[in-house]
Amino acid sequence: MSSVSVVGLGAMGTALADALLAAGHTTTVWNRTPAKADPLVERGARRAGSVAEAAGAAEVVVFCVLGYADVHTLVDAAQDALRGRVVVNLTNGSPDEARELADKVRALGAEYLDGGIMAVPAMIGRPEALVLYSGSTPAFEGHREVLKVFGRAVCLGDDAGRAPLYDLALLTGMYGMFAGFLQSAALVRSAGADVEEFTTALLVPWLHAMTGALPEMAAQAAKGAYPAAGSNLAMQVAHDALGDLGRAQGVSTELLAPLFELMRRRVADGHGDEGLAGVVELLHRP
Ligand code: NDP
Numbered sequence: 001m002s003s004v005s006v007v008g009l010g011a012m013g014t015a016l017a018d019a020l021l022a023a024g025h026t027t028t029v030w031n032r033t034p035a036k037a038d039p040l041v042e043r044g045a046r047r048a049g050s051v052a053e054a055a056g057a058a059e060v061v062v063f064c065v066l067g068y069a070d071v072h073t074l075v076d077a078a079q080d081a082l083r084g085r086v087v088v089n090l091t092n093g094s095p096d097e098a099r100e101l102a103d104k105v106r107a108l109g110a111e112y113l114d115g116g117i118m119a120v121p122a123m124i125g126r127p128e129a130l131v132l133y134s135g136s137t138p139a140f141e142g143h144r145e146v147l148k149v150f151g152r153a154v155c156l157g158d159d160a161g162r163a164p165l166y167d168l169a170l171l172t173g174m175y176g177m178f179a180g181f182l183q184s185a186a187l188v189r190s191a192g193a194d195v196e197e198f199t200t201a202l203l204v205p206w207l208h209a210m211t212g213a214l215p216e217m218a219a220q221a222a223k224g225a226y227p228a229a230g231s232n233l234a235m236q237v238a239h240d241a242l243g244d245l246g247r248a249q250g251v252s253t254e255l256l257a258p259l260f261e262l263m264r265r266r267v268a269d270g271h272g273d274e275g276l277a278g279v280v281e282l283l284h285r286p
Helices: 011-022 034-042 051-056 068-082 095-107 137-142 162-190 195-211 214-223 241-249 257-271 276-283
Strands: 003-007 026-030 060-063 086-089 111-118 130-135 152-155
Touching: 003 011, 003 051, 011 026, 011 034, 026 034, 026 051, 051 068, 060 068, 068 086, 068 095, 086 095, 095 111, 095 130, 095 162, 111 137, 111 162, 130 137, 130 162, 137 152, 162 195, 162 241, 214 276, 241 257, 257 276
Parallel strands: 003 026, 003 060, 060 086, 086 111, 130 152
Antiparallel strands: 111 130
């Protein structure tokens, strides 16, 4: 069993500390508003009187607060107490923020792992939770058993910025899926049909089936070559079918209109015989 400190006991930090306690790790906790530590202390956690005390109490120090500016303030407060520790920062931010914090933590003589939590607090400690890590690979390997307590732990290498990049890229994919759901729910509701039945019986299986196309589209995006597999782009935008339907049903088309605009631009650029994945060329030029 390892000793772990959790700094920041909001909804997520509390879930992380509870998972550590459930797994039998010696868990020390600190929160800016001290009362939030009380329930965890009742469940067996040790209370630290300061961030420095929390840092000094454990091999692994987990930070989970609102933003990187808050983590900087806390690291400044802990300073020398972090020497020789592994700092695991599970606060959300950007890749550059992660790299900057990694440099600061390393300068204090500690190892740094950045983490992206792909879960809500209720999922922590359950197999469906995923936490992405990057930064010190030796620190990840050395403390893998602790990190696995939170959920499936995946290490993405030495660049501290990689975990936040992948975290935000995964969220991007999720929001794209939700955008499609919102538009189809509005269309079905506008027709007076049963949105729940439509979603459960038809949309969810359809989306599952469509995810099967993603690996081939990803391979095309990696190569920069986009042969159409049966459904070329010109065919997909030959008629503004979705726009027409939205207007006829009184449903705004503003959500997906930018995607169709990009598809039409790609056709206008001479790529109508290619597949949808070629749109990535309009979003990013290598
Ligand atoms: P909460 O709002 O529940 O908690 C915020 C925590 O940050 C509190 O402990 C708060 O302390 C602390 N805090 C804020 N500012 C400071 C500061 N300047 N100094 C010290 N402590 C500070 O947020 P969550 O726990 O939900 O989220 C924490 C992190 O986890 C965020 O970066 C979030 O993006 C990430 N995350 C959250 C998920 C979720 O579903 N909740 C999912 C994935 C990631 P105090 O109690 O004193 O206010």
